[in-house]
Amino acid sequence: MVTSKATKRNRILQLAKQRGALRNADFEAIGVSRQYIADLVDKGDLERIGRGLFSLPYQERSEHHALVEVAVCAPRAVICLTSALQFHGLTTQLPPFVWIALPRTSWTPVVPTVGVEVVHMSLAGLSQGVEHHKIEGVQVPIFSAAKTVADCFKYRSRVGTSVAIEALQDCLRQQKATRTEIIKHAKNMHVWSVLRPYLEVINGA
Template sequence: MANPAEGVIGLLSALQFHELTTQTPHAVWMLLEPKDWAPVNPAVQIRVFRASAASLRAGIQVHTIDSVPVPITAPAKTVADCFKYRNKIGVDVAVEALRDLLARSRRASIDDLWRHAEVDRVQTVIRPYLEALA
């Protein structure tokens, strides 16, 4: 597993990687711990979101992209994060991601999603959407 202090690709960038959205992010969306250093003038545009250590460590998968190991949030974790940061990315994006995740049930189980929603403390937020779509 990658060191979360190095940052984790998440939210819209992870949704696009896992093919769970029609959105095309114009920046790399990253999750960092609250006190971690964030680049000031990076070569690519970056949107940084802060997450607790427990939330940041849960649901990380390492994928190899161009021979480089890249930590990316798992599909279920990504959807839970979208509901956690729904005020920043929009509820419509979070619901679309949930719908796509449920349509592709082999990507993640509802139990995985629920576990990550518990870590992100968004169970009461995600429950009505999950009941309506499941």
Template structure:
């Protein structure tokens, strides 16, 4: 499943071009060794691999990618790996482009126990409506 910065780029929510493809795998899944393209693997729980994921077609293949709201929540969850600036940029852009609502972000953040982290940023960006 494509996630984090790669999903952010896929949804056109950043100008940042990821140096690696961010891929989520299960906690006990075999980690493949691939030399190209560079891949950064992140381990997600089985539930996290199923919820708030969209399937897209690319060159005849089905690709699973986190939806925009889930992508932002994941960026805050993994902010030490991706950087807090990218998480804030993603939140700002998802709200600006209306690819997710504050309510969607809140619901996913609460479900993933990340609401306390995201709340001040979401409130600051939506204070005037």
């Protein structure tokens, strides 16, 4: 627990620099009150970027800032489906919320500033194809391009078959993943029989 004001301030700013964004729980973990955080915001040392979410005032916001907020508030979640497609540059769609994958027994997390749509997966499905990308200083778990394509076919009733087909085509055209990688994840997600005809058409084109 930090004590002196100087130590508190330095510790908080150091944490904000390391992690990119901080929640109220992060401050509570080091014994800093919400009133003290409010004082730092008033002085311009910290910036409130969302309800219960703070960063350094000069922290640059990227186009993927919503993913950062989700990662901070829901660290167990993995960015998936069209949100992952958008990150990988494999869709022109702009989803109105962030798609996240969670274990089947998990509750839907509350992210005050961003809407989320949840897909519940098995632990095996959640452990495959996870990449960690550093965005605004925060490590954000995102499914790989190949895993995301397979997931889009798996959950095509929710994202649309046309989105899944476009993702498959763009993934191969942009060389974001190989056929072998896509096939592996399609088999792991038990959608190889669904995806295979579309892959054969693309190969024959």
